[in-house]
Amino acid sequence: xxxxxxxxxxxxxxxxxxxxxxxxxxxxxxxxxxxxxxxxxxxxxxxxxxxxxxxxxxxxxxxxxxxxxxxxxxxxxxxxxxxxxxxxxxxxxxxxxxxxxxxxxxxxxxxxxxxxxxxxxxxxxxxxxxxxxxxxxxxxxxxxxxxxxxxxxxxxxxxxxxxxxxxxxxxxxxxxxxxxxxxxxxxxxxxxxxxxxxxxxxxxxxxxxxxxxxxxxxxxxxxxxxxxxxxxxxxxxxxxxxxxxxxxxxxxxxxxxxxxxxxxxxxxxxxxxxxxxxxxxxxxxxxxxxxxxxxxxxxxxxxxxxxxxxxxxxxxxxxxxxxxxxxxxxxxxxxxxxxxxxxxxxxxxxxxxxxxxxxxxxxxxxxxxxxxxxxxxxxxxxxxxxxxxxxxxx
Amino acid sequence: xxxxxxxxxxxxxxxxxxxxxxxxxxxxxxxxxxxxxxxxxxxxxxxxxxxxxxxxxxxxxxxxxxxxxxxxxxxxxxxxxxxxxxxxxxxxxxxxxxxxxxxxxxxxxxxxxxxxxxxxxxxxxxxxxxxxxxxxxxxxxxxxxxxxxxxxxxxx
Numbered sequence: 001x002x003x004x005x006x007x008x009x010x011x012x013x014x015x016x017x018x019x020x021x022x023x024x025x026x027x028x029x030x031x032x033x034x035x036x037x038x039x040x041x042x043x044x045x046x047x048x049x050x051x052x053x054x055x056x057x058x059x060x061x062x063x064x065x066x067x068x069x070x071x072x073x074x075x076x077x078x079x080x081x082x083x084x085x086x087x088x089x090x091x092x093x094x095x096x097x098x099x100x101x102x103x104x105x106x107x108x109x110x111x112x113x114x115x116x117x118x119x120x121x122x123x124x125x126x127x128x129x130x131x132x133x134x135x136x137x138x139x140x141x142x143x144x145x146x147x148x149x150x151x152x153x154x155x156x157x158x159x160x161x162x163x164x165x166x167x168x169x170x171x172x173x174x175x176x177x178x179x180x181x182x183x184x185x186x187x188x189x190x191x192x193x194x195x196x197x198x199x200x201x202x203x204x205x206x207x208x209x210x211x212x213x214x215x216x217x218x219x220x221x222x223x224x225x226x227x228x229x230x231x232x233x234x235x236x237x238x239x240x241x242x243x244x245x246x247x248x249x250x251x252x253x254x255x256x257x258x259x260x261x262x263x264x265x266x267x268x269x270x271x272x273x274x275x276x277x278x279x280x281x282x283x284x285x286x287x288x289x290x291x292x293x294x295x296x297x298x299x300x301x302x303x304x305x306x307x308x309x310x311x312x313x314x315x316x317x318x319x320x321x322x323x324x325x326x327x328x329x330x331x332x333x334x335x336x337x338x339x340x341x342x343x344x345x346x347x348x349x350x351x352x353x354x355x356x357x358x359x360x361x362x363x364x365x366x367x368x369x370x371x372x373x374x375x376x377x378x379x380x381x382x383x384x385x386x387x388x389x390x391x392x393x394x
Numbered sequence: 395x396x397x398x399x400x401x402x403x404x405x406x407x408x409x410x411x412x413x414x415x416x417x418x419x420x421x422x423x424x425x426x427x428x429x430x431x432x433x434x435x436x437x438x439x440x441x442x443x444x445x446x447x448x449x450x451x452x453x454x455x456x457x458x459x460x461x462x463x464x465x466x467x468x469x470x471x472x473x474x475x476x477x478x479x480x481x482x483x484x485x486x487x488x489x490x491x492x493x494x495x496x497x498x499x500x501x502x503x504x505x506x507x508x509x510x511x512x513x514x515x516x517x518x519x520x521x522x523x524x525x526x527x528x529x530x531x532x533x534x535x536x537x538x539x540x541x542x543x544x545x546x547x548x549x550x
Contacts, residue, residue: 172495176463179492180407182515187413190517194420212517219515 008035008053009122012045012075013060013087018110022058022087025118042066042074049078056122058108060087061095068095072102083129085121105129164233175226179219186215217348224352228337231280231356232363240387241278243271243308243317249282250289250306257293261302265289268307274315274384280360284368285319287353288380292321295347297375315386320379326372335368399425399532400453404436404472405461405490413517414459414490417524425532428455433467436460437475440482455485457531460507462491462498470501477506484538486531 009026013019019038026036037054039045042065045057057079061071075084086099086107096107105125108118189211197205247267251258258265274281289304296302305320326334326341333339335358338351354368361368361382372378401418405411411429418427430436438444440455458476462469469489476482486508491498494512502510509531514520531537 172493176492179513179515180410183413183492183513183517184409186515187409187416187517187520191413191416191420216516 008055009037009058010045010048010054010056011036011038011058012040012042012063013038013058014040014063015060018060018087022113025113025115028115040064042071045075046078049082054079054082056083056085056126058085058087058122059104061092061099062089069098069102072099072104076103081129081133083125085125105132167229168233171226171229175222178222182215182219182222186212186219189215217350221350221352224350224356225337227283228352228356228359231283231359234279236280236363237277238275238364239278240273241276241281242273246278246282246285247271247306250285253286254289254293261293261296263293263296263302263304266303266305268305268309271306271308272310272315273387274308274317275387276364276366276384277360280364284357284360284382285317287357288319291349291353292319292323292378294349295321295323295342295378297322297324310386311383313386314383317382317384318379320377322377325374325376325378326370327374328372331370331372334370399456400428401425401457401459401532402428402430402436402439402455403459403490404430404433404464404469405459406432406464407461410461410513413520414524417517417520421521421525421528423524423528423532425457425528433464433469433472436472437467440476441479454482456537457527458485458487459490459527460487462489462493462502470505473502473505473507486535486537488527488531 011019011022011026013022019040023036023038026034037048037052039048040063042063045059048054049057057075059071059075061068063071066074072084072086084104086096086104087110088096088099088107089110090112092109096109099107105128106121108121189208193200193205193208193212197208200208251265254265257263285306289306292304293302300322303322306318307320308315308317324342330339330341334341335354337355339355340349340351342349357380358368364384366382366384369381370378371381403411403414405414408431411431415427415429418425428439430439435444440458460469460472469491473487473489476485476487483506487506488509488511489502489507490511490513492513499510511523511527514523
C-alpha cells in the first residue's frame, strides 16, 4: 500500500470552535510538516483551490454560502482530482451517504471524531481517491482504444467496399466478355446446321448439335457463377416475407415443367411468414424446387412438397421431394460450387444451384440442412425467425 | 413505316452483327437492315452525314437496334444524341446488349430507350427474340410519323 503523505490539507469550516478543534487534531496526528489551511466559505475554498494544489479537502456541509450536497458538488467541481472528506452532524446519516454518492471519499461525524479515526479516515480517503483516479485513467484508455478500433473498422469497411466494387467490375466484364464468344460458337454452329445441314451426315449433325447444346450450357454456368459471386453485394434485407405470393410465382415459373413431367407441387398451408431477404428467399426456393423436379426417379412421378411451419419463434421452411435422393457421404459436398453427383447425360445441372442456396441462407444468418435417403427422396430445410403476427406487410 | 421496314443495327462485334442479320433472314424478317459498326458510324448514318450506295441520303429508319458496349462513342452516347435530336427522337430504339446489369438498364431507360433486350447465348432463343421484334415493333406497333427535316419538326 502506497502511503501518501498528506502534506497539504484544506479545511472548509465556518464555525470557529469546530475549526479550532479539528485543526488541533490534524496537527496532533500530522507528521509536523503538514500544511494546514483553513477557509470559512465555499467561495474562499474555490479561490484557494484555483490557486494552489492540495492533497485533501475536509469540507463542512453547512457553510454560509452553500449547504449540503451543493457544497459537495461545488467542492468536487473546484478540485475534481483531490480527495474529499465531508463533515456531517449526528443526525445526517442520509446526507453522509448521499455525499459519498456525489463523490466524497468519506465522511466524519462532528462530535465523534477522535485522533486515530481521523488519521485513518484521511488516509483512506486518499487511497480511495487514488483508486478512483487509476480507474479513471483506465477508462480513458479504454475509450481511446475503442476510438482507434472504430477508426480501424471504418478503414476496413472502406477497403472491403473497394474490393467489392472491384469484384463487381470483374464479374461484370467476365460475364460480358465470356458470353460474346459463346454466342458466336453457338450461333455459328446453329447456322451451320441450318444452312449446310444437308451436306452433313447424321454423325456430322450430332457434332454440331453437341456444340450448340454445350455452349448453351456454358452460358447457364456463367450466369449462375455470376449470381453466386454477386450474391450479397446488395444489402441483405431483414423483413417479413409473405410466402403466398412467392409460391404463386413459383407455380407460374414451373408450370410447364410440372405439367410435362406429370409432377405435383404441393403446398402445406398455412405458410408461416419468415423474416429474411425476399430476393434471397425466393432464390432459395426456386433453386430447391428446380432440383426437386430435376433429380427425379424416372419411374416415379415427381412429388414436391413445400411447407413453412412454426416452431416457437422460428419458422422451418422445407422443400421435400421423392426423387433420387443423396447418399450420406455426399451430404456436405453437394453444397460446393460445381459439385455434381450425377453425370451430365442423366441429369442436367450446373452444380451451382445448391451452392447458391447455401450462400443465400448464410447471408440471412441461417443455413440449409439436408435429410435424404438414396433412392427415396430428399428434404432441404431452412430455419428463420418467424414474423410477428400481424406484421406480414414488409 | 417504309415498305419493307428499314432497321438500323448498331453493334461493333462482327460475329454478333453477322448472327443478328442471319437471324433476321432465318425468320424471313421483311426488313432492310443497315449496319453501323461503331457509335461514330451510327451517328453519321442517322444524322444523314453519309450517303447510301445509291448516292442518296438514307431515309430515316423505322427501328434502331443499339448495342451499348462499344469502344469510342458508346451506345449510351448514341442514344443520348438520338433522343436529343428532334428529327430522330421519335424513332423507337431497342437496346440489344449482353448486359443485364441494373445500372445499364436504368441508364438506358433514363436516356429514353424504348425497350431493352438482352442478347441470349442461344441462337435458337435469338430467333425467338427477332421474331418478336418483327411481330411487335414492325407489325403491331404503330410507329411515329417521321419528323419532316425541312418543315414541321417533332414537337418537344
